[in-house]
Amino acid sequence: GYSPSLTPFPSPLPCCKNCFHLGMAFTLQERQILGIHGLLPPKVETQDTQAMRFQNNLKKMTDPLEKYIYLMGIQERNERLFYRVLMEDIEELMPIVYTPTVGLACTQYGHIFRRPKGLFISIRDRGHVRSILDNWPESNVAVIVVTDGERILGLGDLGVYGMGIPVGKLCLYTACAGIRPERCLPVVIDVGTDNETLLHDPLYMGLYQKRDRSQAYDDLIDEFMEAVVEKYGQDTLIQFEDFGNHNAFRFLRKYREKYCTFNDDIQGTASVALAGLLAAQRAVGKPITEHRVLFLGAGEAALGIANLIVMAMTESGVSQDEAQNKIWMYDKYGLLVKVNANQEAFVHDSPGDVQSFLDAVNTIKPTAIIGVAGAGRLFTHDVIKAMGTLNERPIIFALSNPTNKAECTAEDAYKLTDGRCLFASGSPFGPVTLSDGRVLTPGQGNNAYIFPGVALAVIVSGVRHISDTVFLEAAKTLAEQLTDKELAEGRLYPPLSNIREVSVQMAVKVMEYVYAKGMAFRYPEPLDKNGFVRATVWNTQYDSFLPDTYDWPGVNFSPKTKSE
Template identity: 65%
Template sequence: MLSRLNLAVRPCVYVCRCVHTKEKGKPLMLSPRTNKGMAFTLRERQILGLHGLLPPKIETQDIQALRFKNHIERVQDPLMKYVYVMGILERNEKLFYRILIDNVEELLPIVYTPTVGLACLQYGHIFRRPRGLFISILDKGHIKSILDNWPETDVKAVVVTDGERILGLGDLGVYGMGIPVGKLTLYTTCAGIDPRVCLPVCIDVGTDNENLLQDPFYMGLYQKRDRSQRYDELLDEFMEAVITKYGRNTLIQFEDFGNANALRLLKKYQERYCTFNDDIQGTAAVALAGLMSAQRLIHKPITEHKYLFLGAGEDRPEPLDGYQKAYAHPAPDQMGNTFLDAVHVLQPTAIIGVAGAGRLFTEEVIRSMGSINERPIIFALSNPTDKAECTAADAYTLTEGRCLFASGSPFHPVTLPDGRVFHPGQGNNAYIFPGVALAVMLIGVRSISDHVFLEAAKALAKQVTDAELSKGCLYPPLAKIQEVSVKTAVEITEYLYENNMASEFPEPQDKKEFFLSKMWKTDYESFLPDIYDWPKSATKIPNL
């Protein structure tokens, strides 16, 4: 009898033991990683202790996404849209990314440029809960233990900023954390990289922004920026702590470091770590891709163009850096003091704005470019929108639709009086860095050369169709961003293997399928292991 009893009840005892070794009840709904809202099935609710904690309706993710869409359409203020959208990330991670992927053209300007700049300016005022890891100069000597506090142990990608040059907004200190958070949401949205392997980091060494030092809501150190040797020692310790904990191939992306440190740190770390600076390499690659697309319409190699830059990467009084001097030329004696004078005298075929100082491509400048060139190239690349050198409407209208235009921030389509409609291309780094990250993370790259970004630029330009070019768009539609990232990753991977820079073997034969198979999915998963299927086949416990 005893043996028969043991055989009869053992399955039930095993089921109960499984339930108590898993997270149960309200904590499942409080964690954005596990929360499914009203999409928890009846069986999950009963077994995981959720029954009664939710309304009785079982919803699909489709209905949840529709509820979001109905609500966001009623929110007009961009900052409030940002708060609402990021609030979903804090509650339900899979729903957040499902919404972002389905509405990428509408929502990318909210979670990234330009609205993320406004969110950084107001970071302490709209703060809900912290995201990412904050490391201050006071933590020097203890960074490894701080990394140990991060709950995820399998980190493969880190995006780090010190907040000194946030977009075109300047020194925002720890308020700049919105940038690493935003960049990593694009890792997942644009390239399907699992958010669990992504870590946003803000390095706080103080701020020289007097307004923030007087702001009661500021959340960082109330001190001037530490520009001593301790800064370099802190960064060195950080880099070593990351690879010690997570591995030598961990990708570390630098974002929005100031002019004094950005290029210097890139040169210092580029060959020692798997790292890149998106403001330097990503921006250059996306701009180059736009020029490659433009040459298909002009039928003139980019090497034969004359480029006139407005600004040298950011507006500042310091002399040009060494790497910039190679591209600078003495001004002709007859040239005046304005940018318009430079256009008249130098007769450029392309003007590229990177000054971050607002509408400096004036009506006279744009008209002059149109009179000099049949198809003038006008790139207004400064961010956010109010820092752009001109609007898309100005560029197309004042050149009668003949210009080839790209911007750093998004602009709406432009309709000319004759009925022609142009879709301005956004030279968005999101076309570049997610594909680069996807390739180097999965192929096991120890260091990232500048050639990787050249390959990325060529891969991006190849994906612009003739039909898209005819509408004035120098980049593929953002709606195709995941497809763009995968194709870019494939081209980069071909280059990495051909040049013995990959460490993942055997080499995938079908690289596109390889990347697609690794991409994170937004579908909800069941929390119940197979053991919970037992009662379906055994409707009752056997008689004793």
Template identity: 90%
Template sequence: MAHLSSIRVHSLCLPTHSLTLCVFLQGMAFSLPERQILGIHGLLPPKVETQDIQAMRFQNNLKNMTDPLQKYIYLMGIQERNERLFYRVLMEDIEELMPIVYTPTVGLACTHYGHIFRRPKGLFISIRDKGHIRSILDNWPETNVAVIVVTDGERILGLGDLGVYGMGIPVGKLCLYTACAGIRPERCLPVAIDVGTNNQTLLQDPLYMGLYQERDRSQAYDDLIDEFMEAVVEKYGQDTLIQFEDFGNHNAFRFLRKYREKYCTFNDDIQGTAAVALAGLLAAQRALGKPITEHRVLFLGAGEAALGIANLIVMAMMERGMTQAEARNKIWLYDKDGLLVKETDSNQEAFLHDSPGTVESFLDAVNTIKPTAIIGVSGAGRLFTHDVIKSMGTLNERPIIFALSNPTNKAECTAEDAYTLTDGRCLFASGSPFGPVTLNGRIYTPGQGNNAYIFPGVALAVILSGVRHISDKVFLEAAKTLAEQLTDKELEEGRLYPPLSNIREVSIQMAVKVVEFVYANGMAFRYPEPTDKDSFVRATVWDTHYDSFEPDTYDWPGQDVFITRN
């Protein structure tokens, strides 16, 4: 029988006798003695079910649904009623269900958030709460939070300003923290910061759930974020990992600069996207037998994702012996105003070059610069036109084409177009999933450059090793580790990333490598240093089986002794 003292009862569950409604309970899997002790005998059908039977029912119901949004609503309902069952099914069918709980369906769910609302998830903090954030954190029932994902909803995927509806993104991200890296769900906290929205459709929607006001861009906004960061550290400790997600470009970069040396924080849109894109390029260089220093990269888009990827590519090139200036000269940016050159009014000074001549379109940029790789992070849809793809195929024996914008309808091109228009010669990756492409009797399996390959494993390593400040070198190490886990057979299939079905093991291996890296480079603050880092990491991974209600054999960080280095 499970230890009843270890069953987590959420404070929002009322009345207390309706325990089957609580998060983390196991429904009809309770034994008769457990039902009697809990006072729920007779409130459940008499059969005692195994988790296997519950999972079968769950999976059968999903198979009968065709609408992705309907599946999302059903999955989130199961998560509320039986968390361990939810994660078991998600992990067992991660390739099919990740696009539902995360991109692209989570974007659709965000746009409909107020219309499909069932029950609040996460913590909502508005501009009107200034001065009271610590007391709001005290209302959250879990006291041992290790990781927070926070958004202000201004730039949700490629969908723009969704205000408080953006809460679906932190919730989805944290599902992957648990499913991919085994971080305990009760240690994860999703947060939406509501400072208003400039989305006029939402401001006129009676079902919108946030503040009916334009975005506050005054000093009060900065003061609110400052107070939030300080309150988190005061409440949960200075090693609490705070992930910024889907902030507008301007705020994303300045908050990263402002907080990265003061808090344990990173921005997934900048650093996570950079690591997964670089991993794809490192895998491509294996296929080409051509080092990354010999590549010339043209970006479509010059926002936070483009700059994050560009800067990490520069770091990788410098590691291979190039100077920073030489590496930057290999990278060009093209945005809505055209090719960025020294005469351009832009704040991307590091990647501004002398004008190569008249460039009036992205196709002109491709033909003039002659890149070996094009990377789309514009969020503007199908801008890798047929002519662009054909030109890349003419310029390169094996062109690298990364259409990374999300959701699927914002991708710069489809996998089918990329393979077909290059006669199957391209090395393709996308941000949203595309199915296999059959061409000339061969099946090509496109790689999905999903940030989920990076942030769960990095986060697990950071939490376990007590890292206080996350260097870009950590993401460079993560990118190299991800590329190394791609097998030769998978590369031959057209993949640039390991199958998503292996993502739990990929994340754990990444956590091990990053733990080794941070200890070797003096970035860890949790001592004594574990000698067997593989066992150290694996001992913490959360188990979805009901019998794991038994007390853990390993104490998670939060109860460890810290030794602070001078």
């Protein structure tokens, strides 16, 4: 691919001027103008040939981390080629660029580091955040994914090693919804880490200090939010990712009415889980208002899902109290008794002597169990069998990531219920063949079904504050896109191979909703929203390398007409 060192003029900065990354697809004229004629083999390749080489190399690799490193290298050298291959094989490659392999990559971040991606803002940068944003080469940023690295997937505190999450998340913004990559900015806020292993690792790349939990931390986040809006505008979408539970909830409450922001761990997870329940109700034959849900875990994911389920139930006609009474939570201390302000709505009188999660299942008799504890295989064989005894079509969602943190496997869920359960997981599991020859394909409750489409709608509509009702609308839209045939195959979500179309359709539906509810600020309102959305999505075809204008000394670019 293109190497800046081959050019006689200043090189593009990271993530900047991606029209240059054509590799051997540069034409002879382009090579002559750029001064790289002779520095590449004489063949002018098509993108098809480049993609074939890329795919062939990937097929030779068996180690997921090796694939991740190779993929990220291609992204650095040739972004359009990277996204073309990712989109064409999204089912195989999404688990590499995101969950679960990205978790492994985060734990090894300092050991596999090649080139910085995104912005690193530390607690020592207070008072200078705006100047750091000014160092980012792109001025037209539309979406930011930010983490402080405290709760990376189910892996805990990884400090600046958490940068892999915003980078991976934004890959999906582009691959799944066509949001232009140069408009995406990954950010990690480094306030230290409480991970003793990292604090003693000579290759760790962040501050060697315990997490700062003082007012200085809040001041830094405030300064960051203000600087983003000042530089990029008040409709810039800021997604909070993998913050600790306490900070995740309070920042959502603090900023949601002031900025265009959401927390994917709370709201995105809630939306995709609700979509799975809405799809499952078609198979079960009973409305969501008749379900009883028992959560394993009571953190941000559980509370986000529970609150959105309540919203869906109340929209269907039941009172809020009645809806909340249908939802129970079990954490490491047992059924909720000690509560915080976030959990209070889902605490009930004790139903009896409950000493284990299995006791809770047998006592509460839920129609659905949802695992978001991140503690491994706690949906035991006895728990799964009990759900199968209590329900003709038990709903079992093992949503914790990465794969080894899932509450059970798809194989256990299906085989222990004779294929009757409706199963979804956070990490991918392969198809399961039952003893009677049936093959069931488990659904993956991946947030990638939600956040790219929602973000695309928010960006093109100029939304400034994202209501929970937007995520309710997204969940309903996702469930509607599941066909009866796919449901019969065991799926609760459309195939990942169709996720670009799923995201575009979701963006259209959400766009219709926000304009109807007066949440949009971009006018005039497009009459043909479907055509408008489809016209905005980024494609992976090469443009000419010549931009309209560049001001580089000694290089005379004549204006060219670009294809988009």
